Structure formats: structure tokens, C-alpha cells
Amino acid sequence: MDWQAFALSLRLATITSAILLVIAIPLAALLVLGRSRWLAALEALATLPMVLPPTVLGFFLLVLLGPRTAVGRGITTLLGHPLAFSFSGLVVGSVIYSLHFAVQPLARLLGAGPMRIVARVLLPLARRSVLTAIILSFLHTMGEFGVVLMLGGDIPGATRTLSIVLYDQVEIFDYAAAARTAAILLGMSVVALALVYSTLQNRIGNRGGTRA
Numbered sequence: 462m463d464w465q466a467f468a469l470s471l472r473l474a475t476i477t478s479a480i481l482l483v484i485a486i487p488l489a490a491l492l493v494l495g496r497s498r499w500l501a502a503l504e505a506l507a508t509l510p511m512v513l514p515p516t517v518l519g520f521f522l523l524v525l526l527g528p529r530t531a532v533g534r535g536i537t538t539l540l541g542h543p544l545a546f547s548f549s550g551l552v553v554g555s556v557i558y559s560l561h562f563a564v565q566p567l568a569r570l571l572g573a574g575p576m577r578i579v580a581r582v583l584l585p586l587a588r589r590s591v592l593t594a595i596i597l598s599f600l601h602t603m604g605e606f607g608v609v610l611m612l613g614g615d616i617p618g619a620t621r622t623l624s625i626v627l628y629d630q631v632e633i634f635d636y637a638a639a640a641r642t643a644a645i646l647l648g649m650s651v652v653a654l655a656l657v658y659s660t661l662q663n664r665i666g667n668r669g670g671t672r673a
Contacts, residue, residue, distance in 0.1 A: 462641055463626045470622040473548070474602040477555040481563040481598045482591065484556070489567035511561040515607025522554050523612050546614050551622075554608045562597045566590050596653045604646060 492504050510518055526544040527533045537543045544550035567590055606624040613620030615629070623642055630639035 462638075462645075463621075463623070465618055466621050466623050466626045467645070469548075469618065469620075470603055470624075473551055473555060473622060474599045476552055477559060477602045478563075478595050478598045480552070480556050481559060482595060485560065485563035485567055485594055485598075486591075488560075489564050492564070493568055507564055508561050510558045515558065515605070515611075517607075518558060519554065519608040519611025522550075522557070522608065526550060526553070526612070545612060546616065546620060548613075548619055551609060551613045551620055554612045555602045555605060558605060558608045559598045559601045562601050563594045566593045566597065593657050596657050600650050600653050603649060 488503075488507065492500055492507075523545055524530065525532055526536060528537065528543060533543060533545070540549070544553055603622075604624055605622070606628065609620065609622050609624060610628070613622075615621050615625050623646060627639055627642045627646070630636075630642060
């Protein structure tokens with residue numbers, strides 16, 4: 462087991478989830494409650510990473526953050542190093558790639574009238590929705606492959622995550638090691654999703670009990 466890659470994946474997923482939590486809540490509120498004519502374009506932009514193939518998104522990010530664009534050169538000048546093939550670059554790519562998965566459950570939560578949101582929905586259910594957003598973002602980041610590979614490459618201790626390790630293990634036909642790596646990712650996903658669905662089931666059960 463490549464524990465260095467495991468620790469790096471956990472670090473990447475944790476930082477990404479924390480950043481998404483800060484971004485997704487105001488963005489979801491803006492998309493649902495705002496009245497600007499630009500909101501449709503903003504919503505489409507937030508959803509785009511979900512429908513793009515990961516390798517396509519990773520390629521565009523690699524080009525955008527590279528030295529051939531003004532954006533990439535500006536970032537390099539500001540930070541003193543390029544974002545491409547660095548952990549910071551992985552964080553940027555992961556936040557963009559997982560944004561929709563954080564915004565979607567929160568936007569659904571906010572899909573009621575303003576007064577109802579505060580009185581009946583937001584206050585009693587906000588913690589569950591935030592938990593769901595964090596877990597989905599975390600799981601999505603842990604399993605990322607295309608964006609990570611295209612933007613970060615395969616640098617041990619810097620950009621090599623578990624998904625890259627799994628790919629490398631399959632490439633060299635080390636299926637025993639690949640099975641262990643895949644089992645860890647699968648186990649984390651099952652546990653986290655079970656937590657999400659049990660939370661949702663408890664919410665439904667509480668509603669049914671209240672109605673009865």
C-alpha cells in the first residue's frame with residue numbers, strides 16, 4: 462500500500478471539501494434566490510465540469526495554468542511557481558471539478574420561498590445538507606483520475622494520488638496491490654454513502670413520524 466499517496470489523497474480531498482464548503486453555500490443561495498439575468502450562465506458554468514470528460518477538463522486547466530497563457534504566467538509571477546504539476550494545481554482543479562457536487566444538494570435545499578427556507582427548511586435541515594455536500598465532494602475528489610493525471614502528472618509525494626497509484630498498479634499487472642488500493646477507495650465510498658443515505662432516511666422517518 463502506498464501510504465504516501467493515501468495521505469496525499471486525504472489531504473487533497475479535505476482541503477478541496479473545505480474550500481467548496483466556503484464557495485458552495487453562497488453560490489447555491491445566489492443561484493436560487495438571485496434575480497440577475499446572468500444566473501443561468503453562472504449555473505451552466507458551475508455544471509460544466511460535471512458533463513465534461515475529466516481528461517478534457519484537465520487538459521484545458523493544464524493549458525490555462527501553463528506558461529503559454531497570460532493567466533498561467535500571472536500566477537507563476539504571483540506565486541513564484543506554476544500551478545501545473547503541483548499540489549496547489551491539484552487543489553484548483555479538484556475544486557473546479559467537484560463544484561457541482563457541492564452546489565447541487567445545497568441548491569435543492571434552497572429551492573423554496575425565502576420565508577419557508579428560514580422557518581421550515583434551512584434551520585432544521587442545513588446541517589444534513591451541508592454534511593451531504595461535504596461527503597459527496599470528498600468522495601468525488603478521492604476518486605479523481607483524469608484531472609489529477611492531466612494537471613498534476615505522477616510525482617510521488619506531490620501529485621500522485623490513490624487513483625494514479627491504482628492506474629500504475631494495473632499498468633504493471635500488479636493486480637494484488639491494485640485490488641488492495643481499489644478496496645480502500647471502495648470501502649471509503651461505501652461507508653460515506655451509507656452515512657449520507659442513513660441521514661436522509663432518518664430525515665424521511667422523522668417527517669413521517671411528525672405527520673403521524
